[in-house]
Amino acid sequence: MTIWVDADAAPNAVKEILVRASLRREVDVILVANRWMQKPKSFRVSVVTVASGEDVADDYIVEHCEAGDLVVTFDIPLAARAVEQGAMVITPHGKELDEGNVFEALLEGWKHDIRNVWWVIDYNRQSLDRVVPERLFTKIEEFFGAVGWQV
Numbered sequence: 001m002t003i004w005v006d007a008d009a010a011p012n013a014v015k016e017i018l019v020r021a022s023l024r025r026e027v028d029v030i031l032v033a034n035r036w037m038q039k040p041k042s043f044r045v046s047v048v049t050v051a052s053g054e055d056v057a058d059d060y061i062v063e064h065c066e067a068g069d070l071v072v073t074f075d076i077p078l079a080a081r082a083v084e085q086g087a088m089v090i091t092p093h094g095k096e097l098d099e100g101n102v103f104e105a106l107l108e109g110w111k112h113d114i115r116n117v118w119w120v121i122d123y124n125r126q127s128l129d130r131v132v133p134e135r136l137f138t139k140i141e142e143f144f145g146a147v148g149w150q151v
Helices: 012-025 056-064 075-083 099-112 134-146
Strands: 002-006 029-032 044-049 070-073 088-090
Touching: 002 012, 002 056, 012 029, 012 044, 029 056, 056 075, 070 075, 075 088, 075 099
Parallel strands: 002 029, 002 070, 029 044, 070 088
Antiparallel strands: none
């Protein structure tokens, strides 16, 4: 397993924790950023500097991560792509991003052209005023299917 870090947005404290953990757990950590970063003093940690531009670091992570790797990012579209590759994804605060909550966030972000929003679906079909009709969930499933996810 390799830990991939979207390092441009990751807090320094998180990167420092990952450096220490990489030595204790004998896991490689790769920090990917579109700006220069000093390489931490650990043989288990690498720094990859990519060209500047939107999603260049994301593209690099997705092209190189494998099933079973861990990706650390706040970036919901990157999380979606990494999960699709079979990687596990967490935010720098430790919140797991999986297939369900990533695409709920993407749906909301798509509506408002924003990247970091959470949307929670109460899938037990209950509401304060009525039972939610099944056709609503069918619409949501159709959306997820349209963007290539199994629901």
